[in-house]
Amino acid sequence: MRLPSRPLQAAALASAATLLTGCFAATGQGSGAPGERIRVTMMNPPRSGLSPLSDDAFKLSRWSTAETLVTLDANGDPRPALATSWRQNGRTWSFTVRDGVTFHDGSPLTAKAVAHSLTKAATASPKPRILDGVDLAVTASGRTVTVTTATADPLVPQRLSSPQLSILSAKAYRGKTVSPVGTGTGAFRLTDVDGTSSAALDRYDGYWGTKAKAPGIDVTFVPDGTARAAALRSGEADIVEAIPVSQAALLDQELITEVPMPRTNTLYLNTAKGPFKNPGLRAAARRAIDAAAIAQGVYEGRADVARGLLGPALPWAAALRAERERTEPKRAAATAPGGAAITIGTFTDRAELPEVAQTLQQHLQRAGFTVKLEVREYANIESDALAGEFDAFILSRATVLDSGDPAAYLYSDFASRGSFNIAQLADPTVDKALDKAAATKAGDARRRAVMAAEAAVLATDAAIPMVHERVVQGDAPGVVGAEHDPRERLLVTPATYVK
Template sequence: MKNTRIFALIIALVSLLTLTACGGTTPAPSSSPSASPSAPANTDAANLADTLTFAQGAEPRGLDPALVDDGESSKVIVNIYEGLLKYAKDSTALEPCLATSWKVSDDGLTYTFELRQGVKFQDGTDFNAEAVKYNIERQMPGNATTDMTYADFVYGYVTKVEAPDTYTVVVTLKDKNTPFLSNLAMSMAAPMVSPKALQENNGSVMEKPVGTGPYSFDRWDKGQDVVLVRNDNYWGDKAKTQNVIFRFISDNSARVVALTNGEVDMIDGIDATVIDQLKSAGMTVDQPDGMNTNYMAYNVDSPIFSNAENRKAVSEAVNVPELVQSLYQGYASPADTILPSFVPGFSSDIKQVAYNPDDAKTILSKNGVTAVHIITYSNVRPYNTANGDVLATAIQGYLSKVNVTATIDSYDWTTYKEKVKAGDFDIAFYGWTGDNGDPDNFMSLLSDKDPAMNISRFNDPTYLELINKGKTTPNGDDRNAIYKQLEQIQVDQNPWLLVSHSKLLSAYSPKIQDYYYHVTGNVFLSQMTKLK
């Protein structure tokens, strides 16, 4: 998954999504939409460019929504694919998309979806109930492959999918699952892929994506860019710009220069050190609060950090508020809990372990901890705009003060994901951008069996029991209380040192109109335009 991914408009409070019949919802964590300042109305095609170029810090891992879990893939995916549901432009409230309506049985186990008619996949085949059935069954328990990271998260409770007619789908769950509808709007696992394309490509469309969205895939020049073209057969509002290019520029400074020179139109993954430079060049900087968490993970399977006392001691060695102010200069806030403050279940009563280097030094010396192996990533992330190298080096400095030597191995993002999964580390850095505004989306990371998601390999029976209880409890005070208990277990057991919740920083040219960067960290380009 599964991480938010930027203006002076701040994410407003969230009402809880309520599972009600016929698609009724109340707003979830809300964010004012990122949007460009009022620009002169100018829709004359002669005055608009035919291409938008968005530069990001890393190449996608792939473009099959069932087979990826990273934000760089997600930003491209949401412009090609769609799901049964979607999020509102300014929040994670649910809206119809490929399903026009839905209802839930009284026992909470059966979901009936009425589908939009007349929709075509970009290969010309029909979107219908059989296509939905194919997509869900592909990722159900027993069918999902090990590289389908989000399959269990989205479809793990599904026991049966039926297509009683061409435009009706009935999904049956084994237990109540409060986040289920919210999960169906996510950019991972939930988007609908052309069954024909999957069949023609041995079950994977990582490099040949086919969805129903406003843009179609044109080409992928590895190491350089992905090019999309307008889907003129799109069922909804057609894309306003003919071509979209996602360019990969790993170096932060180079990405800034590309924007200020006019080589690209929009960038993300920037940090506080370039804000003044961008503004002085006439660029607009977007910076809403992010639905994200930045953390340092202890590998509980390593000889050092299988001991909870050592995990606590290393956490005590790090002055988190000082670290956050130094690295992010006001564009992130120190984290005491996994959940951002506007996500249901957040509790201000939860406080992580306090800075205490003397105690850390005593415990680590007593337990013979003199060295640790750290792995990190070389690029910036939406939750860590200082980049992984900088964060790891800062932690290395704190550890040296308690007589622990930290060796650091750094990798590009794609390689790093594989290194994390392999598990050859004591400490690693990761983060999460919320997919759907539901607390389970954050807290389940520490219960997941997949080491690509639960990179600490944390496995606590009480935690697992509470996670399952939270998924089946209706939204409200009782459910919030469960997530407060889960947050306290995280503090007590300390599989992560929580670092920060960051603003979503991106920037764009003044030529861009209707800029839009969603609270989930995705960038939807179809309604943006660029003045010549």
């Protein structure tokens, strides 16, 4: 049974919270009957005009409007999409482009069109994040696209699964701008974007795959978490992403789903200078932290206690970690802190982190440390964190980046040459394990190499994983087939509709 009709909802909500109702002017006209447009409320508005070369690309993927050559399965292994097959020959990968596909502007998907789109991404300034440090050249012949990298790269198919490398028609590219409006290949055609407030999509009846069940999608961007929760509670939205933990308990629990995220709340310890240069004090900090108290107290039970850097969003990690525990490198013995003074930094942009910092302060002070906190906005603290200006830093870190492979995250954060090495770690054993993981062919062997690298990092106590975060998604009564995707690449698919 659906919630009351829109006019009644609006009147009821206006009497209780007039300010919130103004955020949700629905563009679709549903009545609860089959064939209703899907009303989606999202947290972050577009930052780059929905350019697929930015993080906005993940919105395009979640709306099933822009597609890539390759998709990923639950384990992060590549599967066909706009490409039906591929093969590697040294530095060169050849992809066969799917036949019978048209862009939303009616033009056909060809190898030449794919090469044009990928070349635009590879030569963009700045490059899409997935291509950081990667040089590639793309050519087309017949229905084959050839991708050549400067060095052999076992992750090319996974890289091409990134929404930032979505394939758009030639009309999308005008000078330095890229517009996905009417230029994708997905089940829904993007028809309108109203700045940072809303977007509209219609079903694309020429879609190469299964035709979408819903006639369209109406998207509203609402940064305020309380307002997003109110939209679900009042029936103003059918699907609501990223409901804050503080609001989740106030909602009908049958309407919400907790999705494990590939995101770990981690305490990074400065191994280069200060008290935590001492491995014994790092071990003392690890022993002092009660991760279960953080999961229950700060996250109200809506987070998982971390056993490692990689969490339940990667279903293979726990079993492979158990295999390694019998031979895991021995950690240093704890040293009594003796009042050692430390400064912990974190940021306000994620609402839970300042509270996590306060909880950690209590844990570490009880263990004998003297703890000072420094909390700022992320934009004002990142450079100091990367420069090693703090003894410790609390970070909510995505462990699976755009390729769907955690080796990139581990290398970035813990290799001596890593670009995001907040722990200032320079450990030959860790570097060796990370290099092996990066060079191993995708599949089971690579996953085992990744877990060996995780074990090497944890043995140093340079990072103390605390909790794996979850995201709370709301689906109104009558919503069928909404995706709950840990990688946040899927949300509305051709199978999604409102009864």
